[in-house]
Amino acid sequence: MYLWLESDKTSCLILQRQLAKYVQRLDEDEEEKSSKQKRGILPKQATQVMKSWLFQHIVHPYPTEDEKRQIASQTNLTLLQVNNWFINARRRILQ
Incomplete structure (x- = not known):
C-alpha cells in the first residue's frame, strides 16, 4: 500500500x-582554480632580448637548448618561460 512512498x-x-x-566537485574545482598561478607579464627587458634574438634568426626562429639556457640566465626567466615565449611568438608570426 505504501510502496510508492x-x-x-x-x-x-x-x-x-x-x-x-x-557540490563537492564544484568546491574541489573552485579550490583548484584558486591554487593555479595567474598569468604573469614578463619583464620588458626580457621580451626585448627574446625579440632581438627572434628577429636576428627570423629565417630559422628555433633557438637551440644552449641558446635557450643562455637567454634564460640573461633574462632571469625559467627555461619553461623562454620555451613558451618562443612557441607563442612563432605562432603569432605565422598568423
Whole structure:
C-alpha cells in the first residue's frame, strides 16, 4: 500500500547523494582554480632580448637548448618561460 512512498524516499536519497557529490566537485574545482598561478607579464627587458634574438634568426626562429639556457640566465626567466615565449611568438608570426 505504501510502496510508492518508499520508492519516493529512495529516489530522494539518491538525488541527495548525487547533489552532495556534485557540490563537492564544484568546491574541489573552485579550490583548484584558486591554487593555479595567474598569468604573469614578463619583464620588458626580457621580451626585448627574446625579440632581438627572434628577429636576428627570423629565417630559422628555433633557438637551440644552449641558446635557450643562455637567454634564460640573461633574462632571469625559467627555461619553461623562454620555451613558451618562443612557441607563442612563432605562432603569432605565422598568423
